[in-house]
Structure formats: C-alpha cells, structure tokens
Amino acid sequence: MSDAILKIKNLKIEFKSGKETVQPIRGVNFELKKGETLGVVGESGSGKSVTSLAIMGLLPERTSKIVDGEINFKGNDITNLKEKQYRKIRGNEISMIFQEPMTSLNPVFTIGQQLSEPLRQHRNMSKKEIEKAVINVLNQVGIPRAEQIINEYPHQLSGGMRQRVMISLALLCEPDLMIADEPTTALDVTIQAQILELMKNIKQENDMSLLLITHDLGVVAEMCDRVVVMYAGEIVEVAEINELFNEPLHPYTRGLIDSMPTQNTRKERLYSIRGQVPRPNEITKGCVFANRCPLAFSKCFEETPPVFARDDHLSKCWLQNTKEGEVV
Amino acid sequence: MASSLPQGEQALGSVLKSKQKTKIGEFFSNLSRSWTGMLGFGIIMLLLFLSIFGPWITPYDPMHAEFSKGLLPPLTDGHLLGTDHLGRDIFSRIIMGARVSVIIGIATACIAGVIGTIVGIIAGYFRGWIDIVLMRLVDVQLSFPFIVLVLVINAIIGAGLRNIIISLAIGGWVIFARVIRSEVLALREKEFITSSIATGVSRLQILVKHILPNLFTPIIILASLQIGTYIIAEASISFLGFGVQPPTPAWGNMLNEGRDYIFSSWWLVTFPGIAIVITALGVNLFGDWLRDTLDPELKGE
Amino acid sequence: MLDFVIKRFLQVIVVVFLALTVVFFLIRLAGDPTTLFLPPDAPREQIEEYRELLGYNRPLYVQYGDFMYNAIQGDFGESLRSQEDALGIVLDRLPATFQLAITSLILALFIAIPLGVLSAYKRNTVFDRIGVGLTVVGQAVPSFWLGLILIFLFAAQLQLLPSGGGGTPVHMILPTLTLAAYSVARFTRFTRSAMLDVLQKDYIRTAKASGVPTMRLIMRYALRNSLIPIITLVALDLGVLLGGAVITEAVFSWPGVGRLLWQSLMNRDFPIVLAGVFIIALIYAIINFVADILYAYVNPQIRVK
Numbered sequence: 013m014s015d016a017i018l019k020i021k022n023l024k025i026e027f028k029s030g031k032e033t034v035q036p037i038r039g040v041n042f043e044l045k046k047g048e049t050l051g052v053v054g055e056s057g058s059g060k061s062v063t064s065l066a067i068m069g070l071l072p073e074r075t076s077k078i079v080d081g082e083i084n085f086k087g088n089d090i091t092n093l094k095e096k097q098y099r100k101i102r103g104n105e106i107s108m109i110f111q112e113p114m115t116s117l118n119p120v121f122t123i124g125q126q127l128s129e130p131l132r133q134h135r136n137m138s139k140k141e142i143e144k145a146v147i148n149v150l151n152q153v154g155i156p157r158a159e160q161i162i163n164e165y166p167h168q169l170s171g172g173m174r175q176r177v178m179i180s181l182a183l184l185c186e187p188d189l190m191i192a193d194e195p196t197t198a199l200d201v202t203i204q205a206q207i208l209e210l211m212k213n214i215k216q217e218n219d220m221s222l223l224l225i226t227h228d229l230g231v232v233a234e235m236c237d238r239v240v241v242m243y244a245g246e247i248v249e250v251a252e253i254n255e256l257f258n259e260p261l262h263p264y265t266r267g268l269i270d271s272m273p274t275q276n277t278r279k280e281r282l283y284s285i286r287g288q289v290p291r292p293n294e295i296t297k298g299c300v301f302a303n304r305c306p307l308a309f310s311k312c313f314e315e316t317p318p319v320f321a322r323d324d325h326l327s328k329c330w331l332q333n334t335k336e337g338e339v340v
Numbered sequence: 341m342a343s344s345l346p347q348g349e350q351a352l353g354s355v356l357k358s359k360q361k362t363k364i365g366e367f368f369s370n371l372s373r374s375w376t377g378m379l380g381f382g383i384i385m386l387l388l389f390l391s392i393f394g395p396w397i398t399p400y401d402p403m404h405a406e407f408s409k410g411l412l413p414p415l416t417d418g419h420l421l422g423t424d425h426l427g428r429d430i431f432s433r434i435i436m437g438a439r440v441s442v443i444i445g446i447a448t449a450c451i452a453g454v455i456g457t458i459v460g461i462i463a464g465y466f467r468g469w470i471d472i473v474l475m476r477l478v479d480v481q482l483s484f485p486f487i488v489l490v491l492v493i494n495a496i497i498g499a500g501l502r503n504i505i506i507s508l509a510i511g512g513w514v515i516f517a518r519v520i521r522s523e524v525l526a527l528r529e530k531e532f533i534t535s536s537i538a539t540g541v542s543r544l545q546i547l548v549k550h551i552l553p554n555l556f557t558p559i560i561i562l563a564s565l566q567i568g569t570y571i572i573a574e575a576s577i578s579f580l581g582f583g584v585q586p587p588t589p590a591w592g593n594m595l596n597e598g599r600d601y602i603f604s605s606w607w608l609v610t611f612p613g614i615a616i617v618i619t620a621l622g623v624n625l626f627g628d629w630l631r632d633t634l635d636p637e638l639k640g641e
Numbered sequence: 642m643l644d645f646v647i648k649r650f651l652q653v654i655v656v657v658f659l660a661l662t663v664v665f666f667l668i669r670l671a672g673d674p675t676t677l678f679l680p681p682d683a684p685r686e687q688i689e690e691y692r693e694l695l696g697y698n699r700p701l702y703v704q705y706g707d708f709m710y711n712a713i714q715g716d717f718g719e720s721l722r723s724q725e726d727a728l729g730i731v732l733d734r735l736p737a738t739f740q741l742a743i744t745s746l747i748l749a750l751f752i753a754i755p756l757g758v759l760s761a762y763k764r765n766t767v768f769d770r771i772g773v774g775l776t777v778v779g780q781a782v783p784s785f786w787l788g789l790i791l792i793f794l795f796a797a798q799l800q801l802l803p804s805g806g807g808g809t810p811v812h813m814i815l816p817t818l819t820l821a822a823y824s825v826a827r828f829t830r831f832t833r834s835a836m837l838d839v840l841q842k843d844y845i846r847t848a849k850a851s852g853v854p855t856m857r858l859i860m861r862y863a864l865r866n867s868l869i870p871i872i873t874l875v876a877l878d879l880g881v882l883l884g885g886a887v888i889t890e891a892v893f894s895w896p897g898v899g900r901l902l903w904q905s906l907m908n909r910d911f912p913i914v915l916a917g918v919f920i921i922a923l924i925y926a927i928i929n930f931v932a933d934i935l936y937a938y939v940n941p942q943i944r945v946k
Contacts, residue, residue, distance in 0.1 A: 068850055074765070095855070103851035110843060110850075118844040120865055120941055126848075133852040165941040181851065376777075479652075480659045483929060484922055487884035488902070492918060495906035496667045572783045576888050579785050580903055595786060602789060602804075603797045610793075613786035620781035628777075 017189055017221050018044040018067070023081035025059075025066055027292070028074075034292035036062050038245045039081070041319075044189070049215060049222040051236035051253075053229060053268065057289040059245040060225045064191050066091075067223075068108050069098040086188065104134040107182035111194040113174035117166035123177055124162030130184045149180040152217075153210060172203035176210070183214060190215070191223045196231065208234055229272050233257065241265050244289050244300040250326040261320075261327035263305045299330070307331055370633050377629030383622025391439035400429035402436040402589050411605045422607040424597065430607065433589040434615050440590040441619055444505055444574045445567040451509035453563050456516020457555065463517065464524030465547060475521065478514045486511050487573055494582045504583040508570050516562060523558050527551050557634050564627035568620040575616050591616050649933055653926035660922040661915065665708055668911050669701060708915075717919065718912035720905075727912035731898055731920050737807055738897035742886045744813065745820035746879075753825045754864075754871070757832025762859060764837060772829065779826025784885045788819040788892035805894035816893040823885045824878065831874040835867040842866070868939050876932030883925055 025037035037059045044050045052060045065071050067083055069090070082089040090101065107130070110116045118126055127146045131137055137145070143162070150158035153176045166174060175195065182190055192211065196204040212235060215222050224235055232239055232253070239256050241249040241264065249262040260266045270283040287304040299305070302312040309330075317330045371377050390397070399418070406427035414422040421430040459478075463471040481489070494507035527533060527550070536546050577583040578592025579599075586593050591612040598608025692698040696707065711717070717727040760772040795815060796804035803812055839845065840863055848862050887899030894900065898917055905913040937943040 070846060070849055099852045099854060101852075102849070103853075108850045110847060112843055115843040116847045118848065118862060118866065120869070120939065121862075122941075129848065129853055130851040133854075165945055167942050168945065178847075181847070476655075477659075480656050483656050483880070483926060484660055485880040485884035485887075485925060487881075488887055488918075488921055491887070491903070492664060492906065492914065493667065495914075496664075568781065572781075575783055576785055580888065580891055581907065595789065599789065602793050606793055606797070609786075609789045613783070613789065616783055616786060617778070617781050620783075621778060624777065624781055 015046050016043040017046045017086060018223070019082075019084040020063070020067075021082045021084065023063070023066065023083065024079045025062060025071070025076060026079045027076050032293070035079075036245050036292045037066070038295075040242070040245070040247055042240045042247060042250060044221050044223055046221055047219060048238065049224060049236045051232040051239040052223065052225045052242060053227065053232055053239055054242035055227060055289050057244070057291070058242040060242050061193055063242070064108065064193050064223065064225050067191060068102060068106060069093065069095075070102075070108075100134070103130040103182075103187075104185045105187050106189045106191065107185065107187040109175075109178050109182050109190065109192040109195045112198050113171055113178050114198065116178055117174055119166055122163055122165055123169070127162070127177070127181055127184065130181065134185050145184065146180075149183055150177075152214070153177075153180045153183070155180070171199055172206065175199060175203075175207055179207070179211065179214065183218065186218055187220060189221045189223065191225070193225045194227070195224075197226070197228070204231075211235070229268055241268070244295060245292060246300055246328065247326075248301065248328045250324075252324060255325055259325075261322070261325065261332065262301075262329045263307050263331070264301050265327075267306075299328075301329075371629070374629050374632075376625045377633075380622045380624070380626030380629060383618060384626055387438050387442055387619060387622070390435050391442040394435045394439050398429070398432035398435050400432045402428060402432040403587055404428060411601065411608075413605070414607050421611045422605070424594070424608055425601055425605075430594075430611055433594060434591070434612055436589045437591045437594065437612065437615065438619070440501065440584055440588065441571045441574070441616075443501070444508065444584075445571045445623070447505045448508040448512060448570045449563040449567050451505065452512035452566070453516050453559055455509065456513040456518075457520050457559060459513065459517040460520025461524055461547070461551070461555075464521035465528070465543075465551065471521075474517070478517050481511075481514045482518070486569075487576060490573055491577055491580065491582065494577055499582045499585050501584055501588070504574055504577060507577075508573060511573075512566060512570065515566065516559070519558060519562055520555060523555055524551060527554055561627070561631045561634055564623065564630050568623040568627065571623065572616065572620050645937065646934070649930050653923070653930055656926045657919060657922045660918055661709070661712060662705075664915055664918045665705060666701075668914070669704070712915075712919065717916040720913050721910045722908060727916040728919075730913060731901060731916040734896060734898045734901045735920065737895060738886060738890070738899060741813070741816055741820060741890070741895060741897060742882060744817050745824065745886075746882060748817060748821040749824035749828055749882075750875070752821070753828030754832050756825075757829045758836055758859060758864060758867075760829065760833045761836035761840060764833075772833070776826040776830045776833075779822070780830075782822075782826075784819055784823040785888045785892050787822055788815070788889055791815050791819055792892075805892075807894075807896045812893075812895075816889050816895050819892070820882065820885050820889045823889075824882050827878055827881070828871075828875060831871055831878075832867065835870040835874075836863055838870070839863045839866040865939070869936065872932060872936050872939065876929055876936070879928050879932070880925055883921065883928075887921075 020040055020042050023037055023040040024035060027034050027036055040059070040063060042050070042052075052063065054060045062071070066078060067085075067090075071078070078091050081091070083091050085101070085106065090098065093101075117123075124143065124146060127149070128142045131142045131145060135142075146162060147158045150161060155161055155173065155176050161169070161173075161177075166177075169177065175198075179195075182192075195211065196207050199207060208231065211222070214220075222235075224231070226232060236253050238250070238252050240247055241256075241262065243264050249256070249260065249265045251261070256265065257269060260269055264285070267283070267285040271285060285304055290300065290303070298313040298315060299308070299317055302308045305312065311330055315330075317328050319326050319328050320332055322332075371381055399420070406423075409417065409419075409423055409427035410425050412419050412423040412427075414420065416422065419429050419431065421434065423429055424433070459474055463474040490507045490511040493510055494504055497503050497507065533546060533550055536550060541549075574583055575590070575592035575595070578585075578590050579596045581593075581596060584590035584593055586597060594612040595609055598605070598612070601608050689698075696704060699707075715728050719725060720727050720730055723730070756772060760769045763769050792804045792815065795802040802815055804815075806812055836859075844866075845858065845863060848858055853862065886897070887902060889895065890897045890899035891903045898920060902914065902917040902921070905911075905917065
C-alpha cells in the first residue's frame, strides 16, 4: 500500500480536565489513498473532529496529548514534529475547511488579507503575485467579482460565499490533502449541494486527496470513495462506498443507514438508534456499542470484538453477518 | 383531596427549611474551595468584628492626645504602630477607622442600591419614554468622573460622615440603575413572566412575585463589588480634606494629617494606607468570588 | 459615519450642559455666595447691597438663565479671590493636566497591553498567576496612597526626586508613575480577558491551520481583534484616570486643573469650580467621542456597511 498518502496507526489521544483524564480516541487505524475521498462518519462525540484536529496538529496543547500511535503523512510520522516544522505542513501540504464559515473568518481583516496568509507563509512570492494567485483561486471557487471581494470584510458576504472563501483558503497552496470538517452543516440545503459539487470538482482539478468528516450519510454517498465509520472514539467499520450501503456489517452502520430519511418513500416512522454515544469516561469492557445495539448478546458485554476483515471491508463486531445473526 | 393540601404544604415547608440549611452549608463548602474567597471573607469578618467591638479592644483611647508622646515610632512605649503628631495611638485609631469605612461602605451600597434598583425597575419594566429619559440621565452621569463628582458634591454640601455617604450614593446609584434595568429587561422576556402576563396576573403582582426575587442575586453581587470602590473613594476624599473630618479617626484623614510628616515619620502615612489596601482587597476578593459562584455567566466580565 | 459623529457631538453638549446645571443649583442650594466676600460680621445692609450688586437677589431661574447665557460665551465670571477670568485661570492649567494624563495613559498602555497579552498567552502558568495576583492587589491600592509611598521612598529616603511641584521633566516622574500604576492593573486585566476570549475563537484556529507562526498569530491577529473590546473598556475607564489625575495633582502639588479645582473647592471659589467642572466634563466627553471613532475605525463591522 505504498499509494497511501495518510496512514493513521493505532492513534490514542488523551484529554485532561483538572485531575481527570479521558481517552476520546482509543486506537484508531485507517488510511487515505492518493486521490481518494475518504468519508469519516459518526454522531457527534464519536471523535471524528478530534482525529482531524490531531492530523492538523491543532489539538489544544495544554489539555490534550497523543499518547500512542502514529500519523504517517507521505511516509513520515508527524505526531512528534516540532511546532515550527508542523507549521510548514499546515495550510501548505495539508489544509482544512471548518464547519462554521460565519465564525471561521477573522472579522477585522479583509478577505484578501486573510487569503494572502498561507502564501506569505509558504511561498516566496511578491505582493503582486500573491494578489494574482488569490484572485485566481477565488475565481476557481466560483466567486464573482473577485477583484472587489478581496477588499471586503467577511460580514459583507453571505454564508455560502464565506464557505467558498474558506475553500479557497484551503486551496491556495495546492495541498496534497484537504480535510473538510462538516463543510456544509452550517449552510442552507440549496447552498450545500453547490458547495459539495464545488469540492468535488476542485478535488479532481487539483489532484488532491480529501478527508471528509460528516455526520450526514447523504453527503458521504454523494462524495466519497470509501467510508470510515467511527463510534465513541473507535472505528467500527471501514468499507468501499457501495459495499457499505449494500452490505453494512456493523449494527451501528445499519442503524445510521436506516435512520437516513429517504427521498421517495414516506416511512411510517423514522428509525432512530436509541440512547446516546457514551462519554469517554463511561466506557467499560466489551463492545462500545453494546448498550445501544439491538442485536447485542452476552459476549458483546464481556469482550471487545477484534477487527474482522472481509477483503477490504473491515468491521468490529462479533456478529459477522448481521442479517443472519451468525456468530464468529 | 382537600385534606391532603395542608399536608403537602407542610411537606413543602420542611423541604424549604432543609434547603435553607443546606444553602448555608453550600455557601461554606463553596467558599472553602476558593482560597481567595476565604481570604476575602476572613478580612470582611475581621473588619466587622473591629467595627463592632473596636472600642473594647483598642489598647489606647484613639482620641486621646498627649503632646509629649508625639511622633513615637512603632514598637515604642507600648505603641504597636507608633503615635501621630498629637501623640495619639495609631493602632487604636486604625481599629476605630475600620468602623467608619464599614459604615460608609455598607450605607452607601444600601442607599445607592435602593435608589438604583427602583430607577432600574421603573426604566426596565415600563420601558417607553420614562426609560429613555432615565437612561439618558444615567449615561450623562456615567460620563462624568465618579470621584470628581463625589468630591464636588461633598465639597459643596459640606463634609461629615452623613454628607460623604449622601455624596457617594449620588455618585453611585447610576451603576445599579443600569445593571438592574438590563436584568429586568432580560427577565421580562423569560417564559415564566410571559406566561404570567398571558394568564392575567397584574403588573404589580408580577413585579413583586416574579421580578423582585430574581433581582436579589445581581444586586448582592453588584453591591459587594461596589463597596470597595466606595471605601477607596471615601478615603481619597477624606485625604483631600473633605469627607470625614478630624478628630474622628478615618483612614483617609489620618493619611491627610500624616502627610506633613512624611519626611520624618513614615509610619503616619504607611499603616492607615495598608489598612485601606487590605480592606479593599478583602472586599474585592469576596465580591469576585461571590460573582463567580452565583453568576458564572458574568465571569471574566 | 457623519450621522454617528453628529449624534455623539450632540451627546457631548448634553453632558456638559447637565453637568453645569447640576453644579450651579448645588452651589446655590448650599448657601448665599455673598457671605463669602464679606466678613462674617458684616452689617445686613452691606450684604443686601452686595446681593443686589452681584445679582443674587434675583429669582433663581433668572440667575440660572443668566449664568448659562454667559457660560455659552465662555464667561464663568471672575474668581472670587483673584478677580481674574475664571475660565482663563482653568485654561491656563489645562496643559499641565494634559501632560500628566496623556503621559500616564501612554505609559500605562505600554506596560499593560504586553503584560496582558503575555499573561493570556501563558495562562495558568506561574507568570500568569503572579500577574493576575498583582492586578487584583493593584486595584485595591488607592492612588493617593501610592503617591505618598513613592514620595516617601524617592523623595524622603533616597532623595532622588522632588516630592512635588511642576515645571521640569524630573517633577513629572512620580506623578506620572502614580497615575499610570493606577491604570495598569485594570488595563492589564482588560487585555488579558479580551485576549483569552479572542484566542479561543474559530478564526484564530483558521489562521493556525494556514500555518501562521505563533508570534504573528498573537501580535497581528489576536491583538488586533482584542483591540476592539480593549478600546471600549479603556475609554470607559478614562473617567477613573481623569479622577485619579485630580487626586494625583493634589498629592504632588502638580499645577493642573485638578489641583486648581480642589483648591477652589477649599476656598469656595465657585466661578472657578464651575469653569473647572465645565472643562472636565468637556474633556471627558471629547475623550469618549474620540474613543468611539477609534472603535469604529478598528471594527470594520461598523466602519464598512
């Protein structure tokens, strides 16, 4: 698997608050191939955002720590990089789009000033060249009258426009990997589709890999090649997109798929998974999903299931064929 | 059904009682978790003790002048902190000065608090032109330096304990008015008020039953944070020769008298100042703790 | 923007007008000013004569109207002591007060902003805790007492600096330090909490994700955002600084408006008191006016509509 651009191996992250420590990420493994769009799916609290911040090296320094594992980016482990070296990667080789376009842009600087920043940091370019590059990228993300926009402030733009600006910010240094953390959650439905379409095109044009973090399986179905399903700080299933929807192996994934509202049929009642994601300090022995799993049996509460592989389809469940209830 | 009602009330009463008990317990257990809060509380308790029992614990008569014993340095002739130019014991005068500071701090907070609360309620509850006029007035007063305002008023109406309290209250009520008004505005929007209005409860009843009790916490917090300001302001004004007049021992006028001896007798200007600093520090620490505990939303404001 | 300026300007006029009104009536309520000119045992007829001469026998509202009419033209009457123009005396003292207040303000900002920034950046470290502790203690120290202690140390003990008076730069050192110290504690606190607030904002994370170095992140980005609340808080606090100036001037015999006001209050020289109140209200209103414009300048959400 030499074509993987990002490999995460047995990542464990610890959060400290006061005297208490919790592990919101407990042994996460996955990899992202070159040119691939990988979806990371899970409810809030599953640890997907923490994982993405860890890749960016943006975990809060004082209160969190990577205690084990590695994040291998283009063949190098970046977990132990010095801040100075990490900075050369951020916004340059890996960039990130955040969830909230309304608050992710600085209100006191113009769009142009903010967009110049990655180029200033990572490229040796004159002011003129930077401005040209910025206008270029703004055009690429479909912002009209880019020459004027660069002199405007974030509050003068709509939410959709701001997210386009965020995308262009992430795009400026032509990164190898782009991480998008819920890029459309805060937007109107009509704008969502536009932004997704834009990201799809841009990914293709710029030959990037995309790590798409979302709770929305609809977005995943639209965008991704493969999917990682996270639950309570662990990965419970990894599969190619069609296979995941056709033949989900983990009861949690099945639950997520069943609770998707479908477009054509009007169901009697929307399915929902009962209960909530356990907080990191509530996790004990056994399968993390056992307390909410409709198929759980005694073994699930006693022993943590290992990862079972069926070709490239991985799942972490004792029931390896959930439809037939076959126990491994 | 009818017979069960008094029983229910009784049960409610006992719940309330035990709640009150745990409230005091809660206060102290909260306090014990913050050493700054404890320090503030301790200083306040000491001040209250001194201002109540002062006359019985001063080693000397604080008013008794003995010219032959003037300007004695600390730790001579049984004078712990020395004597002033008239030979009066500084330690005793500082203990008696606590009473002046405590009276001024509390009385001003009460008067300014009551006036400000009434104005704030009127402005916030009735809105309209009366709100606009009152808040303009508050804005205007707030745009004049507090200490200068108090100084000018006090100088014109005359010095003395009563007049300095009046002057401070005139200078201080506006902050209460502004805070209470915004509290009332916020309360008005709360659902339990809206639903009371919807069910036809009279304005006065809503005011007395629902709004007033909810203002208690912000008033207490604000008052505790303002008392330190009042104490320092009184000392400043007494230092300038107005405010509390000699021979009544107040820390500010002790500093004013000691000022002439600064080149020869340092203790005259040192100890009363330390007393002010400790007092203001204690009151502020306790006020900060109270605010952080009762109203976490205000934290860091 | 022009609307805003006009609105604020009208507010300045209202503040000054009301301040004068209140002080005028307070003075008249406090007693008959004629008694101040004459010895206590002056005969009745002489008092009456003076009242008539100075116009104090007219109804209060006529006196008030008269006073306001003159005040608008800058005429606050003559000093009861020196018989010179009251406003002129106050204006003569104004440069000294400006000198003291502005030097102190600049000094305080130069100390407090870096200190607050550093404290926020190193929050919960020993440095931060000491910083926070000092600001809490600093807020409990009255400025006049700090002035006395500085006089005791530098004038009485070390004999390095003069204890009072004005004129030379050496005379400025102690009053400036006193007045600045008074503000440093609060300004540091404002800066720290504003920075803490900004540092956890999403846009700071965005900048970090763009590869902005920490130093630049703090100095260019976070500090710039923090300036908005800092300007507001500092402007609100300038009243305290101005009040502190009055007291500091009294402690160090600094020949400014504050000391003049204090002495005139002592002498019950009311024309000067009125002129002094007028000037202080005017200065404070103008400062707030400038702060508002500065605030709009650093905040594009107001500047650019």
